[in-house]
Amino acid sequence: MSLLTIENLRVSFPGEQGAIEVVKGISFELGRERLGIVGESGSGKSMTGRSILRLIEKPGKVTADRMEFDGLDLMTLSNKRMRALRGARMSMVMQDPKFSLNPVMRIGDQIAEVLSFHSTLNARERRKRVLESLEAVRITDPERVYKLYPHEVSGGMGQRIMIAMMVILEPDLMIADEPTSALDVSVQAQVLDIMDDLVTRTGMGLIIISHDLNMVARYCDRILVMFNGEIVESCQASELANARHPYTQGLLASMPTLDEHRDRLPVLDRTQLGGV
Amino acid sequence: MMQLSHAWLVDENPETRFQAGAGQTYRMVRALLRNPLAVVGLVIIIGLLIVAAFAPVLAPYSPIESNLGARLLAPSADHWMGTDELGRDILSRIIHGARITLMIVLLVAVISAPVGLLVGTVAGYFGGWVDRVLMGLTDVFLSMPKLILALAFVAALGPGIENAVIAIAITTWPVYARIARAETLTFRNAEFISAIQMQGASHTRVILRHIMPLCLSSTIVRVTLDMAGIILTAAGLGFLGLGAQPPLPEWGAMISSGRAFILDQWWVATMPGFAIVIVSLGFCLFGDGLRDVLDPRNRTR
Amino acid sequence: MIDLKHLSIAYGETSVVKDVTLHVPEGGSFALVGESGSGKSTILKAIAGQITNWTGRIRLGEHDLQHGRDPALVRLCQMVFQDPFGSLHPRKTVDTILSEPLSIHGIRDQNQRVLETLDAVGLARKFRFRLPHQLSGGQRQRVAIARALMLDPPVMLLDEPTSALDVSVQAEVLNLLKTLREERGLTYFLVTHDLPVVSFLCDNLGILQQGQLIELATVDQLKQQQFNSEYGNELLSKSF
Numbered sequence: 001m002s003l004l005t006i007e008n009l010r011v012s013f014p015g016e017q018g019a020i021e022v023v024k025g026i027s028f029e030l031g032r033e034r035l036g037i038v039g040e041s042g043s044g045k046s047m048t049g050r051s052i053l054r055l056i057e058k059p060g061k062v063t064a065d066r067m068e069f070d071g072l073d074l075m076t077l078s079n080k081r082m083r084a085l086r087g088a089r090m091s092m093v094m095q096d097p098k099f100s101l102n103p104v105m106r107i108g109d110q111i112a113e114v115l116s117f118h119s120t121l122n123a124r125e126r127r128k129r130v131l132e133s134l135e136a137v138r139i140t141d142p143e144r145v146y147k148l149y150p151h152e153v154s155g156g157m158g159q160r161i162m163i164a165m166m167v168i169l170e171p172d173l174m175i176a177d178e179p180t181s182a183l184d185v186s187v188q189a190q191v192l193d194i195m196d197d198l199v200t201r202t203g204m205g206l207i208i209i210s211h212d213l214n215m216v217a218r219y220c221d222r223i224l225v226m227f228n229g230e231i232v233e234s235c236q237a238s239e240l241a242n243a244r245h246p247y248t249q250g251l252l253a254s255m256p257t258l259d260e261h262r263d264r265l266p267v268l269d270r271t272q273l274g275g276v
Numbered sequence: 277m278m279q280l281s282h283a284w285l286v287d288e289n290p291e292t293r294f295q296a297g298a299g300q301t302y303r304m305v306r307a308l309l310r311n312p313l314a315v316v317g318l319v320i321i322i323g324l325l326i327v328a329a330f331a332p333v334l335a336p337y338s339p340i341e342s343n344l345g346a347r348l349l350a351p352s353a354d355h356w357m358g359t360d361e362l363g364r365d366i367l368s369r370i371i372h373g374a375r376i377t378l379m380i381v382l383l384v385a386v387i388s389a390p391v392g393l394l395v396g397t398v399a400g401y402f403g404g405w406v407d408r409v410l411m412g413l414t415d416v417f418l419s420m421p422k423l424i425l426a427l428a429f430v431a432a433l434g435p436g437i438e439n440a441v442i443a444i445a446i447t448t449w450p451v452y453a454r455i456a457r458a459e460t461l462t463f464r465n466a467e468f469i470s471a472i473q474m475q476g477a478s479h480t481r482v483i484l485r486h487i488m489p490l491c492l493s494s495t496i497v498r499v500t501l502d503m504a505g506i507i508l509t510a511a512g513l514g515f516l517g518l519g520a521q522p523p524l525p526e527w528g529a530m531i532s533s534g535r536a537f538i539l540d541q542w543w544v545a546t547m548p549g550f551a552i553v554i555v556s557l558g559f560c561l562f563g564d565g566l567r568d569v570l571d572p573r574n575r576t577r
Numbered sequence: 578m579i580d581l582k583h584l585s586i587a588y589g590e591t592s593v594v595k596d597v598t599l600h601v602p603e604g605g606s607f608a609l610v611g612e613s614g615s616g617k618s619t620i621l622k623a624i625a626g627q628i629t630n631w632t633g634r635i636r637l638g639e640h641d642l643q644h645g646r647d648p649a650l651v652r653l654c655q656m657v658f659q660d661p662f663g664s665l666h667p668r669k670t671v672d673t674i675l676s677e678p679l680s681i682h683g684i685r686d687q688n689q690r691v692l693e694t695l696d697a698v699g700l701a702r703k704f705r706f707r708l709p710h711q712l713s714g715g716q717r718q719r720v721a722i723a724r725a726l727m728l729d730p731p732v733m734l735l736d737e738p739t740s741a742l743d744v745s746v747q748a749e750v751l752n753l754l755k756t757l758r759e760e761r762g763l764t765y766f767l768v769t770h771d772l773p774v775v776s777f778l779c780d781n782l783g784i785l786q787q788g789q790l791i792e793l794a795t796v797d798q799l800k801q802q803q804f805n806s807e808y809g810n811e812l813l814s815k816s817f
Contacts, residue, residue, distance in 0.1 A: 040743040041714070184612045185770055185815050211744065254748035256773035258816060259800040264755065265748035265777065289703035296670055296706040467664040470627055471721075475678040475728065476651040489668050 003173055003205040004030040004052065007066035011047045014059050022047050024229035030173070034199055034206045036216030036237065039226035045209045048226070049175045052207075053092055054082050070172060088118045091166035095178040097158030101150040108146030111165045118169055133164040137194050156187030160194060167198055174198075175207045180215065192219050213240070213251060225251075307569045314565020320558025328374040335368035340523040348541045358543040360534065366547050369525035373548065376526045377555065380441055380510045385499050387445040392452025393495055397487050399453070400460025401479070411457065418450040422505075423512055430518040437526070440519040444509050448502065452495055459491040493570035500563030504556030511552055527552050578603040578732060578764040579624070580636035586619055586628065586788075593619050594631070595788040601781070603638075603731070606758060606765040608775040610812065611785035617768045618736065620785075624766065625734055626650045637732055651682075654732035655725035660741050661717035665709040671695075671720050672705050678727045690727065697760075698723045699753060715746035722753065726761075733758075735767045739774060751777055772816045776800055784809045 011023035023044040028035075039045040051062045054074060067074040069090060077085070086092075094100045102110055111130045115121055121129065127146075134142035137160040150158060159179060166174060176195065180188040196219060199206050210216050216223055217240045225233035225248045233245040243249055250268040286303070290296040308314050327334060337355075343363035351358040357366035399410035417425070422444075429443035463469065464487075472486055507527075513519035514528025522529065527548040534545030579601040586594040594616040601607040609617040622628045624635055626647055635642040637653045658664035665674060675694060676687045684690070695702060698719040709717055718738065725733060738754065739747040755778060758765055767779060775782050776799055784792045784806065792806040804810050 040745060184614075185812075186612060189815060213744065251744055254745060256748075256751065256777040258773055258776055258802065258813070260773060260776035261800075262777075264752045267748050267752065268745040290706040293670065293672065293706060296708070300708075467658040467660060468666040470625075471656070471658065471664055471724065472666070472677065474625060474627075474651065474656055475724075476648065476681050477677075481681070486666060 002029040002031050003070055005066055005068045006052070007064060009048065009051060009064040009067065010062070011044070011051050011056060012061050019061070022229055023051070026226070026229075026231045028224060028231065028234070030205050030207065032203050032205050033222060034196075034208065034220040036220035036223045037207060037209045037226060038211065038213050038216050038223060040211055042228070043226040044229040045226050046177055049092065049177050049207065049209050052175060053086055053090060055092075084118070087114055087166070087171070088169045089171050090173040090175070091169075091171045093159075093162050093166050093174065093176040093179050096182045097150065097155060097162045098182075100162055101158060103150050105149075106146070107148050107150065107153070107161055111161070111168060114165055114168055129168060130164075133168040134161070136167070136198070137161070137164045138190075139164075154187075155183050156191060159183060159187075159191050163191070163194060163198075167202075167204070170202055171204065173205045173207070175209065177209045178211070179208065181210070181212070188215070195219075213255070304569050308565055311565040311568060313561045314568075317558045317561030317563070317565060320554060321562055324374055324378060324555055324558065327371055328378045331372045331375055335365075335371040337365035337368040339364060339369045339372040339525045348537065348544070350541070351543055357547045358541070360530070360544045361537065366530075366543065369530060370527070370548060370551050373525040373527045373530065373551070374555075376437065376520055376524060377507060377510070377552075380437065380444070381503050381506050383441045384445045384448060384506050385503070387441070388449035389452055389495055389499050391445075392449040392454075393456045393488060393491060395449070396453040396456025396458075397460050397483050397491060400457040400464060401483055401487060403464075407457075410453070414450045414453045417447065418454070420447070422447040422509060426509060426513060427516070427518065430513060435518045435521060437520045437524070440510060440513050443513070444506055447509075448506065451502070452498060455494055455498055456491045459494055460487055463487075463490060497563055497567040497570060500559055500566055503559040503563070507552055507556055507559075578605065578638055579607070579766055580634070581620070581624075582634040582636070584620065584623065584631060584633040584635060586616070586623060586631045588630075593788050594623075596633075597783075597785075597788075597790045599783055599790065599793060601764060601766060603764055604758075604762050605781065606767070606779040608767040608769055608779045608782040609785055610769060610772065610775060610782055612770060612812075614787065615785040616788040617785050621656075621734055621736055621766070621768045624654065625656050652728055653730055654734055655728060655730045656734040656736065657718075657721050657725050657738050659737040661714050661721060662709075662741075664721050665717055667709055670706045670708055671700075671712075674720060674724055675727055678724070682728065694723045694726055697726065697757065699749075713746075714742050715749060718742060718746075718750055719753065722750075722757070726757070731762075732764045732766065735765060735769075737769050737771075738767070740769065740771060754778060772799065772813070784812065 006029070007027045008025045009023055009027070010021060010025050012019040012021045026048065037045045037048060047056065050056050052067070052074070056062050064075060108127070108130050111133060112126045115126045115129060131142045131146065134145055139145050139157065139160060145153065145157070145161070153161065179195070180191055183191060192215070195206060198204060208216055208220060217237045220237045223233070223235055223237050223240060224231050225245065227247045233243055233248040235243060241252070243252065247268070250266070253266045254268055256265060284295065285299045287295065287299065290299055341364065346359050346363040347361055349355055349359040355365050355367065357370065360366055360369070395410050395414060399407040425447045426440070426443040429446060430439050433439040433442070469482065469486060472482060510519055510526070511528025511531065514526040515532040517529070517532065520526030520529055530548040531545050534548070537544050581597055581599050584594060584597045585592065597620060609620060611617045619628060623631045624642070626642070629644045631644070637650070640649050640653060642650065672691060675691045679687045679690060691705070692702065695705065700716065700719050700723065704712065704716065712720065735754070739750050742750060751774065754765070757763060765778070767775070769775060776796060779796050781793070781795055782799060783790050784794065784804070786808050792804060792809050794804055794809065798804055802813050804813065
């Protein structure tokens with residue numbers, strides 16, 4: 001049975017001249033695999049991720065024929081049950097740890113907070129679990145990091161802490177929205193390896209949302225390419241070079257390579273694609 | 277001939293600077309008018325302006341001539357708001373008083389806002405010891421309670437409207453300096469400032485043409501919201517006899533002299549009170565609406 | 578055209594740039610690559626005159642840079658910044674942004690020059706009186722490039738000029754930069770972490786690690802993935 005089933009998801013926001021649809025009826029399934037959703041700004045990829053976790057509030061409107069997580073109908077769940085799900089069974093890692101970690105709470109306390117919401121462990125057990133989770137994201141001195149504040153750690157470590165916080169309850173689904181965009185190249189690889197590791201060990205389903213086609217091709221099993229609110233390509237990551245949709249082909253062709261010999265880079269003709 | 281039509285104003289591709297500027301103003305005005313409370317505020321302010329402008333025409337009686345035979349009359353068809361202890365028609369006094377109120381409010385705004393804006397942007401832009409000196413100065417003024425400071429100044433300079441205006445302005449500018457400085461600090465190190473500096477712009481040009489325009493909207497909003505406070509401070513000074521001097525129909529002074537009769541002839545003190553409340557409210561509502569339009573991030577909805 | 582000799586920059590006790598020496602010939606295109614914290618942006622800011630506490634020598638053409646505000650710098654080099662959203666004043670129209678440098682230096686025929694530069698960067702004239710928030714990221718970056726060109730500087734400093742742009746727009750801007758350099762004989766000094774961009778746009782590169790220049794290489798070496806230094810090859814392997 002697939003972990004996540006989405007059918008005809010639509011997200012719209014009110015605009016000055018009527019509603020603007022940012023996600024235009026997309027459908028896909030996710031098993032216990034790594035799925036990459038790739039697109040540029042305005043493609044609707046972030047909105048897709050947020051609507052799965054029901055993080056889109058009024059005035060945004062989310063509709064779908066079907067949005068099921070492990071048999072549960074996400075569209076009709078009460079807010080209370082949704083809150084119970086978030087963090088425990090499905091979680092989201094966002095782009096910049098600077099903005100997603102509470103700057104006035106110690107790191108250990110923040111992670112422990114997640115546990116206190118969702119479980120009934122006592123303080124000592126919580127601390128133990130937190131230290132374990134920090135070790136799982138390859139932080140070598142978890143005792144020290146436990147007592148630090150977010151501004152005292154680097155971006156890469158902040159992101160790893162974010163991941164620790166999001167997987168401490170061993171969710172079945174993790175959505176990572178541009179998890180490495182704010183990070184240095186060398187740290188990117190490290191963070192992705194950690195997520196990869198977690199997926200393999202726990203059998204978690206992972207959705208990586210990104211604009212970086214190459215990164216996604218390297219770390220995911222399957223890729224969905226979104227353009228202008230629609231899914232234009234769905235393929236195995238290994239088959240990306242054989243992409244069929246002109247948008248994906250255009251995107252791949254327009255990126256410079258390490259061994260670049262072209263005098264000019266080919267440019268996407270958006271009018272042909274019906275976009276803006 | 278230019279067409280000032282709706283289509284021309286909302287055109288996405290303006291052809292001249294004028295069209296671009298006019299279009300922007302038009303969009304702002306329309307957004308403002310969509311907010312019913314802001315419209316109420318605007319109506320009140322326009323009302324104040326009209327009343328002040330046409331006071332001699334609108335007022336049925338003279339505001340300063342006494343008529344001891346008609347003392348302390350209740351509101352009636354002849355005197356819509358009754359008469360005061362010297363037989364003067366209260367309505368006429370309030371109408372003429374609008375001029376005084378408006379003058380005080382505008383003068384204070386015109387003096388304190390530019391001073392505050394200049395001090396704040398210069399302090400924020402240069403930083404270092406300039407910032408410390410200017411903010412130290414600002415803090416000195418900020419730390420004193422407004423009314424007391426105004427009192428002190430008026431006591432030193434002598435009572436009267438002009439001195440009241442100066443006194444209130446002196447207590448009001450520090451807030452604008454603080455706001456302008458905070459605003460300046462948010463984009464002091466922005467790339468567009470570095471860019472224009474790299475193109476050879478002098479400090480004066482950067483402050484006047486690049487930084488101040490960005491601080492203007494928050495300053496304007498704050499000034500509008502402060503107007504209520506300024507009116508009340510002026511009324512307070514008038515109440516204490518330190519602002520406008522009799523027989524000038526300043527609203528605060530009217531409340532003060534009406535105190536003695538408050539139990540039996542309530543209208544003498546209350547009518548000017550209503551006037552103050554309504555005008556203050558008008559400025560507050562308009563200021564709020566203005567803030568929503570100029571700085572969408574602070575929407576109170 | 579650009580000569581850095583023993584350039585060192587330190588903040589208090591911490592040394593951020595350590596004794597960097599390099600040379601970029603006139604009309605050349607050079608990139609400084611490295612990770613964050615390597616000091617590459619700091620070097621760029623020093624050349625741009627934004628940082629003044631450097632030691633050593635910075636020479637642009639025939640002119641040795643002064644510490645502090647150097648008026649000669651304005652006509653010698655201009656910069657294109659990384660963030661198209663942050664590098665344009667939010668309240669000024671494209672026209673104002675482009676004509677202001679001309680006004681500052683008392684250059685006449687502003688109208689003509691503005692139109693010419695808009696054409697040169699591929700921006701339609703209809704964008705002339707728009708405000709930045711009415712432009713897309715790619716269009717904003719074109720305005721930033723146009724602004725840098727207004728004073729005809731021989732040297733262009735480019736701080737990650739395309740990393741904040743969408744992939745599809747990146748190609749357009751890269752093509753534009755290449756064309757402009759060919760047409761005007763500009764000298765480019767680029768700072769980036771994106772090696773494919775270097776491969777497309779540059780002739781030579783310098784690899785920085787923690788403030789030290791580890792290697793100076795040609796772009797041919799990059800294309801054949803044959804750097805001399807271990808760190809250089811490490812960087813290559815991390816680039817997909």
